[in-house]
Amino acid sequence: xxxxxxxxxxxESPADExxxxxxxxxxxxxxxxRTEVLEESRRKGLKAGTAAAASVVLGxxxxxxTAVVAAxxxxxLGWRWWTHRAKNGIKF
Numbered sequence: 001x002x003x004x005x006x007x008x009x010x011x012e013s014p015a016d017e018x019x020x021x022x023x024x025x026x027x028x029x030x031x032x033x034r035t036e037v038l039e040e041s042r043r044k045g046l047k048a049g050t051a052a053a054a055s056v057v058l059g060x061x062x063x064x065x066t067a068v069v070a071a072x073x074x075x076x077l078g079w080r081w082w083t084h085r086a087k088n089g090i091k092f
């Protein structure tokens with residue numbers, strides 16, 4: 001194979017160019033299928049919704065202080081579910 005004409009502005013060697021061309025942006029396969037991601041999102045949403053409902057029930061049954069304490073894990077689970085959907089491109 002004949003050598004490619006080199007300009008004065010090219011700074012990398014041909015070996016560097018070959019090494020760069022062999023790199024792959026995504027070497028591994030997908031870790032989960034779309035169906036598995038949607039199923040995981042459904043499970044996370046169910047947990048977040050159950051925790052939110054439980055904090056409302058505790059607030060009505062026991063008092064507002066208990067509701068606030070129970071809302072902290074509910075908010076955390078809701079945030080995890082929301083970010084999971086956003087990272088995986090799942091629309092609402």
